[in-house]
Amino acid sequence: MPNILFSARPDAWADYEEPLRTALAEAGVTATLGPDLPEEAVDYIVYAPNGPLRDFAPFPRLKAVLSLWAGVETIAGNPSLRVPLARMVDPSLTQGMVEWVTGHALRHHLGMDAHILAKPGEWQPHTPPVAWERTVTVLGLGALGAACAQMLARIGFQVRGWSRRPRDVEGIACHHGDEGLATALHGADIAVLLLPATAATENILNAARLALLAPGAVILNPGRGTLIDDAALLAALGTGQVGHATLDVFRVEPLPADHAFWHHPRVTVTPHVAAETRAASASRCIAENVRRAEAGEPLLHLVDRGAGY
């Protein structure tokens, strides 16, 4: 009977205890589960990096670390971690991301802010182009990026995708590599950032690449704060090359109240809400991997720790 340590922010245990017990039972796994287990007895760690645990060395029986988060950049490089690491792939998380990206893409496409902020009597109809007259480029074609790209295409947008390594996503014009990035960004009206945070993606949206977009383009960043060169983005907002940026992730969170992004009239800050793991569906993902490990089956959603994602 495996012992499963829950290691996350202390208040998360209250959210997860019941869903995890239910999901384990439904997966047919009998286990001891808790936030305080003797280190030498722990077989699995259900892990979020916002808890206190940093050193995986003192767990001699540890078989796998099961991340509660989709983004694993703060765990992947941990040298004390010598067992398989699985990321979270939560259908609710993907769904939440698709909703955030689709909703904000439509918000900017339709020019909703002008109506939300209109003064009484400001009746100024103008017809926006339809979606198939707009190009949206999604950087990152993992589970989240691919799902967002496909929903945007279903809405009617012309969608391009880009990833470092070649990928195929049905219905999406896919580009890859350094040269493909320029092609993917060229003339795009909306850019959506859904890349992992790695050394190779830091500041990937820099001044030169912002200049490739259509004048007045919209930036949506629900991915990671490090993907954008913040100073270059503010400069491009200043010249009008970028018309608006809606940002959900930042180098420092919560975003400090004196940060320029809070004060820029054409920047919208959303407080890291684009993709939240929901306890019930996340618990099913965790339980399925415990079941697989105990049955000697390969884990789902294993992280390539060399690549960092």
Next chain:
Amino acid sequence: MPNILFSARPDAWADYEEPLRTALAEAGVTATLGPDLPEEAVDYIVYAPNGPLRDFAPFPRLKAVLSLWAGVETIAGNPSLRVPLARMVDPSLTQGMVEWVTGHALRHHLGMDAHILAKPGEWQPHTPPVAWERTVTVLGLGALGAACAQMLARIGFQVRGWSRRPRDVEGIACHHGDEGLATALHGADIAVLLLPATAATENILNAARLALLAPGAVILNPGRGTLIDDAALLAALGTGQVGHATLDVFRVEPLPADHAFWHHPRVTVTPHVAAETRAASASRCIAENVRRAEAGEPLLHLVDRGAGY
């Protein structure tokens, strides 16, 4: 060679002349087209009710009236009209409506306004439910309502539809008739109004029906201003039974600057932009019907003038 009178707001001719000539040529129709033709020579009228023409009696050769608008309530009851009337079914108009409805549904679902209107430093993350935890009811399952209902379902919402007469829309729980209306509205989180304006639909969303919705429900009205009992809506906003209303159509347009809707903090006014006919695709719809009429084929999108739509 048929003579086609263009009768709409005077400035519309500049938008439509070229697209109509192109579409007629592409449909293989040779015709005389213009905004000023002798009444006795007119075979077809391309018509919008915001032009001066009200009396169809002085057109002895008239074969059909081809509406530039989807909503025909101001024409359908005109006793001087004794020839077939076809409504506009413009793919761009349907697309624009789908974008407006989907965008505003997601806006309210995600609670975007709080972020758009946030003050610097207001970092208050909360996780909204995912779309499949929300019920959206679409009243009206014509071309526009059905397309919106299906896109909302594709996004993930639980979607119910309602129409006066029984209709089937794939993937949508369809209700009809007076009893079906209460079932369709009961507990809905978002109600979308896409019914035609007829005597039977006037004030269809009244106090009793607003009370059926989930507390704090959202109303989206891109249909017709007469569908809502405005006083009942303001009362329901006052009690919180309705959490927000986003309205695109009104009994008087432009909406007068002193109207309560402009001044209510939980009402968003959009200036009749949800579905605009685009000249190019609308012209193809018109040209196809002229071609059909000249070839003796049945017209597309004929209006049932008894029902008024």
